Amino acid sequence: MNNEYLSDLIGNGVGDSAGGKYRNVIINGVMGIKGDVECTDFECTGVSKVDGSVKAETILIKGVNNIKGDAECKELSVEGTLNIGRGLNAEKVELNGALKVNDDLNSEIFISRGGFTINGLLNAETIDINLYTKCRAREIGGQSINVCKGNTNNTNFFEKILETIAMPVKLFVETIEGDDIYIEYINAKVVRGNNVKIGPGSNIDIVEYKDKFEKDENANVKEFKKI
Amino acid sequence: MDSNDLISKKELLEITGISYGQLYRWKRKNLIPEEWFIRKSTFTGQETFFPKAKILERVNKILSMKDDLSLDDLANMLSPNTSEIVLSLDEIKKRNIVSLTSIELYIKTLGEEKEFSFDSILYIYIVDKMLVTGDINLDEGKIILETLKENYNKFDGKNCDLVFLRKFGISTCFLVSSTSDVYFESGTKIIRRLHIAGLIEELKIKLVNGGEFHE
Numbered sequence: 539m540n541n542e543y544l545s546d547l548i549g550n551g552v553g554d555s556a557g558g559k560y561r562n563v564i565i566n567g568v569m570g571i572k573g574d575v576e577c578t579d580f581e582c583t584g585v586s587k588v589d590g591s592v593k594a595e596t597i598l599i600k601g602v603n604n605i606k607g608d609a610e611c612k613e614l615s616v617e618g619t620l621n622i623g624r625g626l627n628a629e630k631v632e633l634n635g636a637l638k639v640n641d642d643l644n645s646e647i648f649i650s651r652g653g654f655t656i657n658g659l660l661n662a663e664t665i666d667i668n669l670y671t672k673c674r675a676r677e678i679g680g681q682s683i684n685v686c687k688g689n690t691n692n693t694n695f696f697e698k699i700l701e702t703i704a705m706p707v708k709l710f711v712e713t714i715e716g717d718d719i720y721i722e723y724i725n726a727k728v729v730r731g732n733n734v735k736i737g738p739g740s741n742i743d744i745v746e747y748k749d750k751f752e753k754d755e756n757a758n759v760k761e762f763k764k765i
Numbered sequence: 766m767d768s769n770d771l772i773s774k775k776e777l778l779e780i781t782g783i784s785y786g787q788l789y790r791w792k793r794k795n796l797i798p799e800e801w802f803i804r805k806s807t808f809t810g811q812e813t814f815f816p817k818a819k820i821l822e823r824v825n826k827i828l829s830m831k832d833d834l835s836l837d838d839l840a841n842m843l844s845p846n847t848s849e850i851v852l853s854l855d856e857i858k859k860r861n862i863v864s865l866t867s868i869e870l871y872i873k874t875l876g877e878e879k880e881f882s883f884d885s886i887l888y889i890y891i892v893d894k895m896l897v898t899g900d901i902n903l904d905e906g907k908i909i910l911e912t913l914k915e916n917y918n919k920f921d922g923k924n925c926d927l928v929f930l931r932k933f934g935i936s937t938c939f940l941v942s943s944t945s946d947v948y949f950e951s952g953t954k955i956i957r958r959l960h961i962a963g964l965i966e967e968l969k970i971k972l973v974n975g976g977e978f979h980e
Contacts, residue, residue: 644793661789681786712811715774717786730775732784746775765775 547577549584557590565601574607582618591624599635614645616652625658648680651688665716669723673709683716685709686737687723708739722754771803772817781824794840796827798924800944851880862886862971867893867906874907875914888913890968891927891959900956901929905936916940917961924962931956 544561549569557573565582574590583600591607597614606623614620615632625641633650642658653671660675667673668688687707701707713728714721721729722737727744729736734747738756745751745762753759778785791797803814830839852860854877857868863886871889878885891913892906901909909929917925917940924943930936932953941947943960 646793661793663786663790663793679785679789679792681784681790715785715789717784730785765779 544577547575549586557588563594580611608641631662667709669707669709671707672705675709675711678711678714678716680716682718683714683721683731684719685721685724687739722757770817771814772820774813774815777815777820777824780821781828783824783828790836791827794836796836796840797823851882852886853880854878857881857886857889860971862968863889863893864897866903867896870896870903870906871910874910884917887961887965887968888917891961891964894959894964895929895957901936905929905938908936909938912938912940924960927957927959927961929956929958930954 544559547555547560547563549555549563549565549567551567552569553567554570554572557571557575560575560577562579563575563577563581564579565584565586567584569584569586571586571588571590574593575588576593578595580592580594580597581600582598582603585602587604587606589606591609592605593610595612597609597611599614599616599618599620601618603619604621604623608624608626609622610627612629613632614626614628614630616635616637619636621638623640626639626643626645628643628645630647631637631643631645631649633648633652633654635652637650637652637654637656639654639656639658643656643660643662645662646664648660648662648665648667650667650673651670654673654675656675659677659679662680663682665678665680665683665685667685669685670688707723709721709724711724711726713730714724714726715730717732719729719731719733720735720737721740723739725741727742728746729742729744730746732748733750734745735750735752736742736745736754736757736759738754740754740757740759742757742759743761745759746765747762748765751762751764753762772780774788777783778788788797792802797820801815801820803816804811805814806812827839854868857863858865867889870892871885881889888910892901892909895901895909896903896906909927913927920940920942925940926943927938927940928947929938930949930953936956943962949955
């Protein structure tokens with residue numbers, strides 16, 4: 539994108555914008571954007587709502603952001619909350635907050651240290667998920683998939699009660715397909731892969747593997763077969 | 766489409782020997798179109814199926830070309846959305862992609878253009894293909910060119926077929942989206958049904974390789 543003549547969109551305070559092409563979009567206050575946005579850097583430390591789609595080189599969300607349409611970028615990092623009404627296409631996604639995507643998420647690298655809900659397919663070359671809260675995806679597919687429980691030793695008493703009653707630290711997914719898979723604390727119907735290793739706390743209906751299968755003694759796998 | 770024409774993801778991996786990682790990578794790069802992923806419920810829950818002939822052809826094509834080209838180049842070549850290829854008249858002649866007769870027919874029908882867009886080259890290529898095989902004559906080529914020029918853009922990059930019919934010596938043609946079936950009365954002769962998406966791929970390969978293998 540030739541951005542020589544483009545100006546910045548800076549939202550300090552409260553305001554509305556029609557959207558369009560910008561160099562950088564920086565939102566520190568409360569801002570509604572009524573159309574599509576195309577820019578180099580999209581940064582939101584405040585609260586914003588985009589009624590269209592966002593296309594940017596990098597998207598950084600430290601506040602709360604709602605995007606009604608698609609999001610497309612090279613690098614996305616979420617430290618706050620991001621809701622995407624449709625799909626997300628990125629090369630690298632780093633998640634330390636909360637992310638909700640209503641359609642498919644495509645990325646080369648997906649790193650999660652937070653919570654997510656993906657109502658479509660999570661498709662990435664490398665998937666690295668540390669669980670700290672309840673996460674959900676319809677399908678997960680990729681080359682190497684690694685899911686483990688984050689370190690939650692320093693949680694306090696109330697959080698522990700909350701965890702046992704309402705918010706189990708677990709990943710819920712229908713199918714997982716990949717080449718190298720290590721998963722723990724997962725509820726899944728089907729897991730298919732070449733090398734599959736199931737860690738503790740998992741409930742899985744069927745595992746289909748090609749080369750190798752390992753299972754922790756605290757994992758619950760109803761059926762597994764080599765194909 | 767009955768279920769015999771479909772292949773499950775598991776079978777596909779078995780037959781072709783590719784891995785899940787590769788399949789998902791190709792999907793991400795749009796080497797395999799979204800509409801080929803058909804989700805159906807089976808006793809193990811949702812499963813993904815593909816149109817058998819198309820997916821096998823596509824996978825073999827990717828496997829045979831991936832050593833020479835990067836995945837992004839491949840994606841450009843295989844996506845039905847036309848890339849920003851523009852050629853001048855001299856370049857088209859020099860590259861020998863289409864016959865001179867077809868170019869002349871195009872210029873006579875739709876006027877001369879300074880630079881031919883990918884779509885224009887595609888129209889010439891389609892007509893050329895049918896002229897060379899002797900399916901149509903020059904006048905009929907004219908009809909096809911006009912139909913394509915007027916209507917092809919309405920498909921907006923989606924896959925479509927060109928159907929050419931003849932009955933009692935009267936010929937006509939129309940465009941129809943690839944996924945739909947059409948049936949005719951018995952007296953109608955379907956001269957040709959061309960998958961335009963396939964032709965786009967062919968043409969792109971020819972443009973990339975210089976198109977030297979055309980007489």
